[in-house]
Amino acid sequence: MPDTALISAGAGFAAGVAITLALVIARRIARASRELGSDADRAAYTTLHIAGLAAQALRGGRRSTGSVRAARHLRTLLGAEAVAIVVGEEAHVSSASAERETEAGAALEAEALRFARRVEQSGRRQVSARTGVEGLEAVGAPIAIEGEPWGTLIAFDRSVRAPLVRAATEAAEWCAGQLAISALEASRSALAEAELRALRAQISPHFIYNALTAIASFISTDPPRARELVLEFADFTRYSFRRQGEFTTLADELGSIRSYLELEQARFGDRLRVRLQIAPETLTAVIPFLSVQPLVENAVRHGLEKGERGGTVRISSADDGTHTEITVEDDGAGADPESLARLLGDTAPMQHVGLRNVDTRLRQLYGDGSGLVVETNVGAGTLVRMRIPRSQPLHEVERVETREDADRTNGGGGAR
Template sequence: MSSWGALLRRGHLGTEADRATFRTLHTASQASPPLRAGLTTSSAERSLKYLRALLGAPAVAMTDTTDLLAWDGGRNHHAVQPPVIAAGTLGNGRTVVVDGADIACIEPSCLIRQAIVAPLEVDEKVVGTLQVFTGSASASLVRATTEVARWVSGQLELAELDASRTRLMEAEVRALRAQISPHFVYNSLTAIASFTRTDPERARELLLDLAEFTRYSFRRHGEFTTLAEELRSIEAYLVIEKARFGDRLRVTLRVAPEVLPVVVPFLCLQPLVENAVQHGIEGKVGDGEITILAQDADHECLVTIEDNGVGEDPEKVRRALAGDGNTDSVGLANVDERLRAAFGDDYGLVVETAEGAGTKVTVRLPKFRPGVHV
């Protein structure tokens, strides 16, 4: 039995009215997760039994703008009617009560005489209907159906927001890929070419590293990857940059084996390392150093990327993390947003920097999060 059920059974929620309220909230909470996936056949099928329980109706249906998505409650001989009786509400956006020939049937034992059709709206646009089939559409049931439809609409609005945010983040990942500039490719190939005569084997290895880096960066599948895969791409990138910088660039990479399987958003660390090279070390006079540590921290993995480069104005970094697209640290904002979207607000970036003092970026990652997998 769920914790809600246990509380109700033990009578810890006070009066019968209190218990009825909590039962209603619990039922609504069970309908919410499917609806947060959007208005689909699957979400309608999984949520309707809870919506019917909320309304206490003999049967309920859900449609989109053209078709029946799901029916719950038996009396399936009425299941052909929802797309037809939805037309009025889809056109005017109002809750209506339908009766007579529109819901008539030839079953003598069927008690359904009326249907309440309420609009489902997203961004002020009617995207479907919630329908309640009943023997008598009382005023209270009409009000309840309208309110439940508004609540369902709210869940669908949240689903659309989630989908919009996902589309935005995917677009930003494409933008990150596009930032693998011709300048970097040109410099990499120039560095490789310089070894073709003096050290052909090293030139060959660098070409393989460049191929590995580009293969990973432009892969088409999966929102998530493992820390091991992300670090492998970073290592290939840094090998190429070390060939270009020569002895000017020192790299320290220390990784606890226990954290290699940790699941991370795709391209969540690589942009941070590229930022350390391009904005930290590139403009520095003298030697540059980058240190990457991935440590086991109980239920979490702690990754730090630190450079001794030119540093950055902390206010500029703050604005970048707040979403100011006018800075040249778009990669930071993208990574921060995707970490928060995947794991919650406790898992964004922490950036410590000052002009002339280098930069340290800390990333906390949960070792496991339900729903997050490769």
């Protein structure tokens, strides 16, 4: 009897533990369900996720692999039997049942091309209850970017009803929007490259002539100094004409500026004085390539070059936690404050293309409020300030080969 009671008590305890565990598990499941949201929330998340994948694929433009992936994701979104994106004479098809290599897949491609011609000729959405593929109906809508035809989106299904017609039309317009964004990004990249070419063109024959003349003046009187200036000239041109990357570090930019100032001081001697106040923590800051150097060149060329007494160029940087602030100041001729707007505007004279170019690039990259701040007055010099965000995870920096790197590559025989 005692044994029976003990067994009963043990069974009751085990049952209690099981019930408790079940309650805990049920509570965790319920909590997880609440965290994931309602069925509508989960459906919205899934839709957005698939749309994001389709957008990423579309950004590849006319490349067939991107269009095929986009068609696959759009088929999932539309719930259709098959979806085709037709561009020119190519049909990129995704089907739930037919692969491209099969006879059914080839028939779908042929029908997509035929139906796309019908949509292109009309310039409007088309619906067909009878297609060249047995058992499938179709709806096709044009994809146009700024009014120009780009391609056609076609959805095939067993029965094309009003919801699929509306969804396919909206999907075609969505595709057009994504492609327009992709085209805009490509245009911005091309513009950035053109602006860099304009800055490189600023390295004028006048500067090259003056630099080489200064080097030549030391050949007979101070050969070691002449050799050093040749190396500075090589470093300056190597950096200025490099092809990789739209971004650099402040340290690399300052290295090129040092070479430039060495060459200019060889011309001006004691008339050109340079003061640096660089916070060490700012040296790793990511900045647009050729953004500080044009400011220094502007200070020398337009602030000091014409004056007989010369002057001082001050370059400073500081970190305020969220931004790196860089300033370039000279005590040269200055300018009329009323001309400042024209200086950075479309009517600025060509000799100020460097300032205007840097200002435009900063605004494009970081917003309209991130352009250059210029303080100047006649006879009071000029101060130019820029503020660069410290956090720029999307901007990659290509490392620039230094003279020390070249020396190591050549076995350490570089002249110093």
